[in-house]
Amino acid sequence: MTASPAPVVILVAPQLGENIGMVARAMANFGLSELRLVNPRDGWPSEKALSAASGADWVVEGARVYGSTAEAIADLGVVLATTARPREMAKPVLDPQAAAERLAGRIDAGETAGILFGGERAGLDNDDVALADAVITFPTAPEFASLNLAQSVLLTGYEWFRTRGLEGGRPRQAAPPLAPKADLQRLFEHLESELDAAGFLFPPEKRPTMVRNLRTIFLKADLTDQEVRSLRGVVRALSELKQRRGTDTN
Template identity: 60%
Template sequence: MSEASLPAPVVILNATQLAENIGATARVMANFGLSDLRLVNPRDGWPQERAWALASGAEWPLNAARVYDSVAAAIADLQVVYATTARPRELTLPVLTPRAAAAELAEAAGQGQKTGLLFGGERAGLETADIALCQAVVTIPIDPRFRSLNLGQAVAINAYEWRTAQQDAAPANFRERSEPATGEALLGLYEHLERELDAAGFFHPPEKTPNMIQNLRSALGKARFTDQEVRTLRGVVTALSRGRGKVLEKIAKKKGEGS
């Protein structure tokens, strides 16, 4: 298999503060054969001339970069997305090194799945709610004596590991199972389930609702549902909600007859 035979992961930068870091990201993307760059709410808007200056000629990721107003929108068409961050205590997602993550992403790409790597902003990193939309966490094993790592460096390490992992990836025409669900389909399932749980009074006390939602999403995301499984699960949720409605109707009817 040739090195360029697999579709490379999309690189998503969330809330990037400095144009220079976007340019540095484009440069290392070009070094290692990645080209699809997506920006979520860059602090200073887009485009920014300083990004092109720092890219040192690697203009094609910048020229084709797309801007989104949320992480959910940026990953809507992707089927496997890994968040690059320190391990979040609130979630129980698998935690991988860049090398292990690259091997899994290459395998997924070989099965025809669209993949992505999500990076947080320079200061705050990624919000737990955004990490909960991903299927795993990628953590770089840096020396604990100095944990500061530039955004461009983090992208470079992951891009390098992706490049070297391709030689061991499964053939691009290999299919293990039916088409995996996209981020958009998964979000639809999450929101559908959350609406019905809310109607059933599941989220109690109210102040714990955000954490409960994040935990539900991360637990479901780890299953890596296929598109067919998502449709089936949404049908299950709909059937259960209708069944609850019929039970409530019967109770109300009996109460009316007894009054």
């Protein structure tokens, strides 16, 4: 099966092979073909997933397994995370239609993109959501907002397919390519290492929240590869200045 450029579907800690198969079926319904799995609980490959896919075998058989969410998104330019729960992070919140339009714009500009979906029991944790550029929430009845994994993928896939149909896949104005998530991760680690050395990320119990908030600031900026390189140069220059001043003092 061949497909037009489309977002990657990333399942983080999925539990049952049957649910992965139903996700594959939903993906195939709406032209999504690339599936990535982060630490599937019951292992991989899965005969139950193939059975539940109801013919969408190419999605299941092409699925790739990763050891962490960061590894699964390392080569992607833009990543959105699905969540129904309010978070402490100040990230843009999109409904499925707005998310599909944003993804279409980036993909038409030559970017790679992905959508994160959490496990069946608890969804994505804060550290996973912190890696995303924005979050997708589904408008549901407030008295019963829970969606299962395949439903979430189905709704997102439908809006993607509908957006591509309405737009006809027409090229949009090219935008500068976003930095791959692996390069952003290296920037974050570089900055956080220097902030640890400077005593900024203190006290220890507040460090995880401070780190997530800092990462959110940069992720909202849609940084290009050149901008990431410039920021790493800034961090390096400040670190070297601090070292020189320390040497001069001694």
